[in-house]
Amino acid sequence: MTEVSSSRPRFAIVDIARGVAIIAMVAYHLCWDLSYFRFISADVGYDPQWVVIARSIxxxxxxxxxxxxVLGHGRGIRWAAFWKRWIFVLAGALAISLATFLAFPDSFVYFGVLHAIALFSVLALPFLAAPLWLPALVAIVVIALPFLYSDALFNEKLWSVIGFWQVPPPANDLVPIFPWFGVVLLGVIATRLVLASPLSAQLAAINPGRRLPRVLAFMGRWSLLIYLLHQPLLLGLVYPAAAILKPEIGMRTSEFLGACQSSCMDGGTSAEMCTTYCQCGLEGIEENELWNAVYSGMVSAQEQVLLDASNLQCSALIYPELNAPQ
Structure with missing residues (x-):
């Protein structure tokens, strides 16, 4: 998501890699939106497999x-081009903070991907020409340290950007200095090694001729703009669809029936009888408008009476002896 220097040939392979990365990011955020609006059951923000995907991207x-x-400033920092790009990234970061604060005030993005790129771009400048052992040493320390040290102090938003938290504060996107600045340094090291080897000429000679590589390279050259625009465009599609289709209703019904069926069968009741029982319980919840009580766990005395009555009625369907005169 940075420009390359005009003093070097443009590496199309890097543009293609950026294009692939931005497509992966868009796909991930689409899944996040679908999860948030309950179109899909996966918890994209917290399920372990989704966390691995997000961190890989x-x-x-x-x-x-x-x-x-390195490609843009390895032979000397072009300050005008650097600050122009940097201001654009920072402006995008601030726009994302403002937009997410208005939409999600309790979990807004106060130090996300663009905030991190703005800071890391400045921090990495001294390592573009330093002896290679120095960025290598710093990268190892920055990446390893969060696995060796943590403190509750860094659970607070003010200090969380450093990265040594025990429990991260709520945020839809948080990219702390430790360990992620180390990944930027790995990119610096790898590129400097490649440019100093015969592999550099071979990579520079790669010229995408087919349509797909050309499209990916084009997207890579405009990856920052795509990053800024893709989420508003996705939300512009998903939010109205959610308002019309109300997927949360179908999702909560499915989740209730699944949990009820599993719990019922764990108690030794047959699958057929549990289906009857759970369907009855669902009807009772909907008729008495008890969804909020069921999901929140905050049940008033009156709601408890309704739940108990529904449970007794549904139990009588599968255990007829409960209807027998006492």
């Missing part, structure tokens, strides 16, 4: 930031 972006910094 983030790592690719930050690695490419290091690549771009």
């Amino acid at each position: 983030l790592a690719s972006f930050l690695f490419l930031v290091g690549v771009g910094l």
Whole structure:
């Protein structure tokens, strides 16, 4: 997501890699939106497999930031071009903070991908010409340290950008200095090694001729703009669809029936009888408008009476003896 220097040939392979990364980011955010609006059951923000996917995409972006910094400024920092790009990234970061604060005030993005890129781009500049052992040493320390040290102090938003938290504060996107600045340095190291080897000429000679590589390279050259625009465009499609289709209703019904069926069968009741029982319970919840009580766990005395009555009625369907005269 950084520009390359005009003093070097443009590496199309880097643009293609950026294009692939931005497509992966868009796809991930689409899944996040679908999860948030309950079109899909996966918890994209917290399920372990989705966390691995998100971190892999983030790592690719930050690695490419290091690549771009070396390609653009490895022979000498072009300050005018650097600050022009940097201001654009920072403006995008602030716009994302404002937009997410208005939409999600309790979990707005106060230090996300663009905030990190703005800071890391400045921090990485001294390492573009330093002896290679120095960025290598710093990268190892920055990446390893969060796995060795943590403190509750860094759970607070003010200090969380450093990265040594025990429990991260709520945020829809948080990219702390430790360990992620180390990934940028890995990009710096790898690119400097490549440029000093015969592999550099071979990579520079790659010229995408087919349509797909050309499209990916084009997207890579405009990856920052795509990053800024893709989420508003996605939300502009998903939000109205959610308002019309109300997927949360179908999702909560499915989740209730699944949990009820599992719990019922764990108690030794047959699957057929549990289906009857759970369907009855669902009807009772809907008729008495008890969804909020069921999901929140905050049940008033009156709601408890309704739940108990519904449970007794549904139990009588599968255990007829409960209807027998006492």
